[in-house]
Every structure is written in structure tokens, then in C-alpha cells.
Amino acid sequence: MERILLIQGANMNYLGKRQPEIYGSTTAAELDAMLLAHAHEHAYFLEIFYTNIEGEAINRLYASVIDGVQGLVMNPAGFSQGGFALRDCIAALPFPYVEVHMTNVEKRGIHSLLAPNAVGGVYGFGVNSYLLGLEAMLRLLRGGSLRN
Numbered sequence: 346m347e348r349i350l351l352i353q354g355a356n357m358n359y360l361g362k363r364q365p366e367i368y369g370s371t372t373a374a375e376l377d378a379m380l381l382a383h384a385h386e387h388a389y390f391l392e393i394f395y396t397n398i399e400g401e402a403i404n405r406l407y408a409s410v411i412d413g414v415q416g417l418v419m420n421p422a423g424f425s426q427g428g429f430a431l432r433d434c435i436a437a438l439p440f441p442y443v444e445v446h447m448t449n450v451e452k453r454g455i456h457s458l459l460a461p462n463a464v465g466g467v468y469g470f471g472v473n474s475y476l477l478g479l480e481a482m483l484r485l486l487r488g489g490s491l492r493n
Contacts (some may be wrong), residue, residue: 347389347486348478350414351380354400355423358395368447371472380475387483399424403434404425410439412491416482417474425457427448435462441485447471 356363361372371379377393393417396402396457402424406417407488417440424431435442441464449469455471460462460466464485467477483489 347416347483348412348414349384349389349391349416349418349482349486350405350409351391351393351404351418351479352417352421353393353395354402354419354421354425354428354442355399355420356395356398357420369471376472376475379472380479383476383479383485388480389483389486391479397423399428399431402431406431406434406438410418416439416440418445418478418482419443419459420447420489421457422446422461425455425459432458432462435459436463441482443467443478443482443485445474447474 358373360376361370373395379392380393381446394405396405417435419436419442421428421431421444441461444460444463444466446468450457465481467474470477474476
């Protein structure tokens with residue numbers, strides 16, 4: 346069974362309450378339930394980790410190597426624009442990274458410092474960005490091609 350770590354970056358714990366006109370009304374708990382149901386349905390282990398502190402994300406990532414995590418899906422959120430230490434950590438990981446964002450960050454003028462370390466990214470599809478990112482990670486881990 347594949348082990349995927351999903352990290353929710355700065356401010357994501359306040360999902361559903363923070364700027365619902367931008368991020369929607371789905372709460373963090375509702376999103377977690379949806380993603381864990383997806384993991385159950387597709388037979389993989391999913392750990393969801395929320396943090397507003399970059400150093401905590403880094404510590405969890407290094408621990409994930411020991412824990413046998415095979416892939417990282419992350420919405421870096423507030424870490425996107427200033428997470429230089431997080432960027433360096435991700436570059437050192439022995440497993441793939443898929444970046445997700447609920448909004449179209451490019452349209453909003455946000456450039457992620459972490460994106461160059463990602464295999465790919467999904468953004469602009471609301472909570473479905475997570476499902477699409479997890480599907481892409483599963484294809485990577487299960488040996489499927491992401492190219493035609």
C-alpha cells in the first residue's frame with residue numbers, strides 16, 4: 346500500500362472560514378474527510394499534516410523519509426512565496442512531490458518558490474485540486490505514465 350503525505354501549509358487550517366469568496370466554504374475537516382475517503386477507495390495510506398510553521402513542515406518531511414513515505418502532495422499556501430528552507434528540504438527528499446493550490450495562483454500573481462522541485466502541479470480547481478494531485482501521485486507511484 347502506497348504511503349502519501351499531504352502537507353497543508355500556512356493558513357490552511359482555517360479553510361472554510363478564511364476568505365470563502367476565494368477559497369470556498371469547505372472546511373478543513375470536510376476536506377480531510379473527502380481526501381481520506383479517496384485514500385480508502387483507492388487503497389493507499391494518506392497522512393494529512395497541517396502546520397503554520399515552516400520548520401514543523403521541514404521536520405515532518407525529514408521524519409517522513411524514516412516513516413517510509415513514498416510521495417508528497419502539498420499545498421504550501423503561505424509558504425509558497427518565502428519558504429526557502431522548505432524548498433531546500435524538498436530538493437533533498439528521495440520521493441516525488443506534487444504541488445497543489447485551490448486557486449489559480451498564477452492568475453493571482455503568486456509564484457511558488459517550491460514549484461521547481463515538483464514533478465508537477467495542480468491549481469485552480471478548488472478542493473478538486475487535491476484529488477487531481479493525489480491521482481497524479483498514485484499514477485507515479487504505481488508506475489503509470491503521466492504522458493501520452
